[in-house]
Amino acid sequence: MLVKASPHIRDNSSTQKIMLDVxxxxxxxxxxxxxxxxxxxxxxIAVTVIACVAFEYLYCRLMKKPIPVGDLxxxxxxxxxxxxxPSTFPFWMAVIGAFVSIVIVKQLFGGLxxxxxxxxxxGRIVLAxxxxxxxxxxxxxxxxxxxxxxxxxxxxxxxxxxxxPLLQLFLGVHGGVLGETxxxxxxxxxxxxxxxxxxxxxxxxxxxxxxxxxxLIAGQEPLxxxxxxxxxxxxxxxxxxxxxxxxxxxxxxxxxxxxGIITCAIxxxxxxxxxxxxxxxxxxxFVPYINDLTRQKPLGGAKxx
Amino acid sequence: MxxxxxxxxxxxNGLLKENPNLRLVLGTCPTLAITTAVFNSIGMxxxxxxxxxxxxxxxxxxxxxxxxxxxxPAFITIIAGFVTIVMMLVQAFVQPxxxxxxxxxxxxxxxxxxxxxxxxxxxxxxxxxxALDGLGMGLGFTLTxxxxxxxxxxxxxxxxxxxxxxxxxxxxxxxxxxxxxxFFVFGVLMALAIFVDEKQGKKVDADPEKMGCAGCPNSxxxxxxxxxx
Numbered sequence: 001m002l003v004k005a006s007p008h009i010r011d012n013s014s015t016q017k018i019m020l021d022v023x024x025x026x027x028x029x030x031x032x033x034x035x036x037x038x039x040x041x042x043x044x045i046a047v048t049v050i051a052c053v054a055f056e057y058l059y060c061r062l063m064k065k066p067i068p069v070g071d072l073x074x075x076x077x078x079x080x081x082x083x084x085x086p087s088t089f090p091f092w093m094a095v096i097g098a099f100v101s102i103v104i105v106k107q108l109f110g111g112l113x114x115x116x117x118x119x120x121x122x123g124r125i126v127l128a129x130x131x132x133x134x135x136x137x138x139x140x141x142x143x144x145x146x147x148x149x150x151x152x153x154x155x156x157x158x159x160x161x162x163x164x165p166l167l168q169l170f171l172g173v174h175g176g177v178l179g180e181t182x183x184x185x186x187x188x189x190x191x192x193x194x195x196x197x198x199x200x201x202x203x204x205x206x207x208x209x210x211x212x213x214x215x216l217i218a219g220q221e222p223l224x225x226x227x228x229x230x231x232x233x234x235x236x237x238x239x240x241x242x243x244x245x246x247x248x249x250x251x252x253x254x255x256x257x258x259x260g261i262i263t264c265a266i267x268x269x270x271x272x273x274x275x276x277x278x279x280x281x282x283x284x285x286f287v288p289y290i291n292d293l294t295r296q297k298p299l300g301g302a303k304x305x
Numbered sequence: 306m307x308x309x310x311x312x313x314x315x316x317x318n319g320l321l322k323e324n325p326n327l328r329l330v331l332g333t334c335p336t337l338a339i340t341t342a343v344f345n346s347i348g349m350x351x352x353x354x355x356x357x358x359x360x361x362x363x364x365x366x367x368x369x370x371x372x373x374x375x376x377x378p379a380f381i382t383i384i385a386g387f388v389t390i391v392m393m394l395v396q397a398f399v400q401p402x403x404x405x406x407x408x409x410x411x412x413x414x415x416x417x418x419x420x421x422x423x424x425x426x427x428x429x430x431x432x433x434x435x436a437l438d439g440l441g442m443g444l445g446f447t448l449t450x451x452x453x454x455x456x457x458x459x460x461x462x463x464x465x466x467x468x469x470x471x472x473x474x475x476x477x478x479x480x481x482x483x484x485x486x487x488f489f490v491f492g493v494l495m496a497l498a499i500f501v502d503e504k505q506g507k508k509v510d511a512d513p514e515k516m517g518c519a520g521c522p523n524s525x526x527x528x529x530x531x532x533x534x
Contacts, residue, residue, distance in 0.1 A: 096478070104489075129485075130478040 015112070018242075019072035021198045025189035026079050026237065032172055032182035037087035041178050047091045049078030051098035059107045073112050077101050080120035083179025083233055084277070085127070086138045093131055097123040117284040118241045121234075121277050128277070138175035169227040180230040190236035202252040203245055203259075204235040210260020218268050231263065234276035244284040251287075251294040258283045312437055319441030325418040326449040326491075327498035332418040335409050336450060337487040344466050346454030347447065348402040352391045352410065354443025357419055358436050360384045364427040365435035371428075380423040381414065388414045418446060449494065456490050457481050 033041045056074040060067045068074075081097055101123035106115045128135045168174055172182025179186070193199045211231060212222040225231070239245060239259055246255050259279045266275025325331045335353075339345045363383050364371075371379045392410050396403045403410065413419065422442055427435040458464055461482030463471035471477060480486045 093476075126480055129483065130480040131476055132479070134476070 015071040015073065018198055019076050021193065021196050022076050022237070023072065023079065025192040025198075026076070026083075026179075028185035028188045029083065029179050029182060029233075030079065032185040033083070033087075033178040036172055036181060037178060041082075041087040044085060044087060044089060044091070044094060044178065045079055045082040048082040048085075048094050048098050049075050051095045052078035052081065052102050055099055055102040056107065059103050060111075063107075065111070068112060071112065074102060077106070077119045077123075080118075080179070080233075080237060081123045083237075084120060084124035084177050084230065086135065086177050088137050089134055093127060093134060096130075097127045100126045113243055115243055117281050118238050118244050121238055121280050121284070124277050125281060138177070166223055166227065169224065176228075177230065180233045183227045183232045186232040186236055190232075193236070193240075199236075199240040200252065202249065203239050203256045206253050206256025207231075207235040207239060207259045207263075210257050211264055214260060214264040214268075218264065220268065225264075225267070229267070229274045230276040234263075234280055235259075239280050239283070244287055246287055246290045246294065248291065248294040248296060251290045254290055254294065255283055255287070258286065312434070315434055315437045316441035316444075319438070319443070319445035320448060321445070321498060321501060323442075324445040324449060324498055325421070325442050326446060327495050328502075329418075329421070330495075331421050332416050332446065333491070335412070335416065336453065337484065337491060339406060339409050340450055340453035340457055340487060340490075341461065341482050342405070342458045342467070343451060343454040345402065345405045346450035348395070348399065349406060349409065350443070350447025350450045352395060352406075353413055353416060353418065353446055354440065355391055356384060356387045356413055356416075357422060357443040357446075358439035359387045360419055361422055361427040361435040361439035362432050363387075364423045365430060365432045368428045376428065377420075377424075380420060380428075384419050384423070385414045418442060452494060453487070453490050457486060461486060 030042070030045060033045070052074040053069055057067060057069050059065075060069075078098060081101055082094065085094060085097070101119035105117060105119040105122045106112065109115050170183050172184070174181060190199075190201075190204060194201045208226055208231070211225055215222040215225040239255070246252050262279035262282055263275040266272055266278060272278075319325065321328075323329060326333065326336050332353075335349055339349050360380075360383050364380055367379070367383070388411060391413070392403075395406075395410060422438060426438045430438070455465070459470060460478050461480070463469060463473075463475070463477035478486070481490065
């Protein structure tokens with residue numbers, strides 16, 4: 001009998017296949033954003049995807065590296081970046097966001113697998129800090145009554161004054177960035193990812209549960225907190241990025257808990273209405289330490305001094 | 306002892322090859338803090354250059370009589386004297402700059418570039434060479450600050466010297482005027498400096514673990530004596 005070195009169990013999964021699954025999981029939310037915000041939303045997604053792929057291609061070409069465009073990770077980054085932008089966002093600014101995501105956050109740190117933070121999250125934060133007015137210029141869904149488009153606050157801002165019906169929140173018929181509004185579509189994508197074993201449900205579930213519990217303690221409506229803002233999008237698609245989330249089970253629990261605490265702290269007690277993106281960025285930075293501290297000891301292995 | 310450098314080489318050293326900010330990574334605090342506008346950058350650069358030239362000369366002139374054990378306090382006292390002069394001059398003649406630079410003007414006293422040049426160059430070389438070294442380093446510092454101020458003011462606020470340059474249809478990227486943008490522009494300039502150095506045929510290994518004394522841009526001044534870490 002031939003015994004080779006481990007790993008003994010192999011499957012035929014590849015980066016490309018995983019990314020394809022993620023893209024499939026993102027499709028319901030893409031369709032939902034098209035229905036809710038109209039054609040321009042789809043155009044914006046196309047612009048960021050093309051820009052991300054083009055930057056990745058150009059950078060690798062220029063630096064004479066192997067060209068990794070085929071692994072589709074730039075496509076996922078492009079879709080996620082567009083999901084973090086309002087539908088009125090100027091295209092040239094979206095291209096800057098794609099540059100930050102792909103060239104600065106991903107490629108300068110060594111490409112896929114070496115980025116210290118989720119590229120789309122950093123792209124979003126840079127755009128939010130740079131063009132604060134544009135990033136919060138949410139267009140209201142187009143099919144509401146006779147008015148074509150109406151600027152409105154995201155529910156997180158709005159809920160401080162008036163409450164939206166829960167069903168409306170769940171279906172995403174309200175102002176916000178492209179991908180965050182329709183919780184139903186995001187959940188559908190999340191279920192697909194878990195069913196295909198692309199992501200483990202531990203991080204999203206811990207994250208959402210932490211937010212729900214803290215909301216209860218803080219006297220906020222937990223369901224409204226769960227369904228509004230970028231929480232669903234962040235929890236399902238952005239916090240679960242392989243490169244920037246812990247790989248141990250305990251680490252995932254700690255990661256989700258930290259995300260929930262930071263998100264709630266920013267939402268309830270800080271000047272900013274939304275805290276998901278900063279929570280993910282901060283916890284991304286902690287991931288190497290979480291991995292180190294929660295690494296499983298090999299059976300019979302010597303105690304670390 | 307190495308061969309004496311030519312007078313011109315001493316001046317040009319500071320511009321790129323031993324640029325105090327980009328290659329020696331000294332004096333980063335004012336580099337990041339005050340480069341949100343070109344005017345402030347040039348003012349800061351020139352003030353530091355003035356102090357550098359004169360403190361280098363004074364320290365070089367006194368280098369034989371300053372006891373080795375108390376040289377750092379002695380250097381700081383000399384530097385502080387010249388900083389006070391600059392502060393009074395700026396306050397009297399360029400009030401807006403004095404307001405804009407705020408605490409960073411007196412903080413030139415503890416600017417690592419000036420103390421660094423005193424320790425590494427002026428205390429080992431003659432008065433004329435030290436003055437030239439101060440001039441070169443000061444110009445290198447001013448050059449870096451001006452470049453950073455140019456990029457950050459133009460892209461971060463859409464202006465240069467307070468005058469609107471970018472058309473109002475292009476919104477400036479506010480992040481470049483904020484601290485993270487400062488770090489980013491600084492990093493890009495450092496990479497550019499290394500890139501230009503490499504183009505001129507010098508292999509730069511930026512990994513500090515492997516660099517050691519030989520690869521250090523300062524090695525020429527300390528003559529490989531080490532002890533700086």
